[in-house]
């Protein structure tokens with residue numbers, strides 16, 4: 001389908017916006033009036049600039065408070081409209097968006113509204129222009145699409161049709177199924193926005209918190225199914241008002257916008273294809289409408305390895321810390337300065353190879369997690385999919401006979417390797433590393449696998465991260481939570497795949513002094529700040545680590561005094577938890593035990609967890625205890 005975006009979505013001057021939009025490969029734009037008014041380019045020059053960039057101008061907007069006014073005002077409104085029509089002819093924009101009137105003093109008479117919209121359409125028709133009428137969710141009289149359609153139907157003018165905007169429809173909880181009853185030739189334009197669920201004034205929600213499809217919680221696939229069944233074949237145009245996007249560098253935002261649209265198309269295509277066996281209308285739609293068709297998402301089967309970027313000194317310190325955590329030093333890379341540590345199914349690589357990607361990463365960020373290896377069905381397909389969505393691929397230097405692992409560049413500039421089952425079966429570790437021992441590593445501290453990882457994000461990258469994890473890794477966001485760090489709130493959103501084999505928590509904080517904020521600062525941007533490892537016996541693990549001298553996080557006595565007030569809990573168990581600093585959570589699904597190591601150079605730390613029954617959370621209620629303990633250390 002034709003892919004379009006409103007200039008209001010992104011930051012910059014109009015010229016900068018157009019340049020970014022073209023670079024991201026959009027077909028067309030909606031020109032927002034303010035962007036034009038504040039531009040030094042004349043309408044003709046803007047038209048030329050768009051033509052040079054290969055961008056169509058599909059819509060000019062908005063025109064406000066036209067409908068339901070008295071005669072004198074209507075005359076003035078028509079004069080105002082004539083000026084805009086002149087401008088649109090210069091600009092080469094074929095359609096004007098008219099928002100439903102929001103003035104409390106307007107005349108709420110459908111017949112009058114229809115007559116006035118008819119008169120306006122007649123004027124537009126004289127210049128070959130069209131009018132798309134949009135119900136704002138906070139319109140005074142017209143605020144539902146069905147009502148806007150009623151006005152358009154009554155007005156009955158070929159140059160007047162509807163603009164549907166997913167935000168105005170879905171924010172109110174209106175049923176989009178009725179769209180199917182509207183004749184296709186009256187659906188002039190379609191604006192798409194997602195949003196997080198919020199309970200607030202709908203105007204504020206719309207003007208500040210909209211986001212791109214896939215970044216929020218609206219059912220846009222279901223919405224689009226109705227729109228396409230109605231026969232709409234015009235542009236899919238993103239219209240997002242968002243405070244963070246207005247401030248973020250526009251190139252990144254525009255790439256995200258395009259990625260979100262491709263992803264939406266893919267989901268629509270899958271939905272329509274799934275309908276084919278039961279719905280006779282579905283097949284002709286899939287044949288008529290061109291929808292993005294990338295390689296299928298990877299089947300991720302957990303974390304294969306994690307790679308740390310270090311220098312000599314921090315590498316030695318980290319190696320020591322890992323051994324204290326019960327890891328064995330199992331191998332040394334054949335040609336590079338990379339050490340392999342293993343315990344259970346967990347493989348950690350510590351890289352200080354000069355001139356490598358890791359060393360570059362270290363130069364910029366200090367000791368940090370620079371790469372993640374994910375176990376997948378087909379690594380090359382995973383990378384091909386990323387590339388189809390314009391995510392850059394990564395190919396490192398490899399020595400003779402070393403394993404080539406397909407990889408992508410992640411949002412924080414780290415690398416994600418996709419380790420195919422075939423590569424795993426071939427024993428890719430032994431290909432690259434001289435292993436000390438043929439036996440699998442012992443599980444000294446009872447650690448078995450990676451349970452989850454947590455990444456800190458700078459504020460303006462959070463939505464980028466959500467989209468990346470969703471599109472490229474096939475993760476779904478769970479409900480986002482606000483956690484109280486003594487130095488500020490941290491918003492945390494867990495993303496998981498269908499079988500829970502990959503869980504990533506995304507954390508973001510306005511404050512630089514929270515644990516999340518500090519590590520984001522120390523890492524000069526986002527990055528993994530926390531690796532949670534599962535144990536089959538958390539108490540045995542805690543005993544082992546306490547003895548081996550790993551610095552564990554202190555938990556205040558008050559926490560344990562409070563636990564019996566929150567949970568029915570066995571005295572002996574409580575005593576054990578208190579002695580070893582183990583935290584506890586329980587819900588209907590099961591129980592969760594966990595404890596934390598102290599921070600490694602203010603950047604990352606480890607957590608050891610044990611899940612019982614079907615507990616699928618992350619012990620979020622205990623996060624503030626952890627963050628307080630970490631804050632105390634930072635202050636001391």
Ligand SMILES: O=C(O)c1ccc(O)c(O)c1
Pocket residue numbers: 061062097099134136165191206207239
């Ligand atoms: O917030 C607004 O005023 C506004 C303007 C134009 C639109 O298309 C819209 O959806 C909202």
Ligand SMILES: [Mg+2]
Pocket residue numbers: 134165191239
């Ligand atoms: Mg709109």
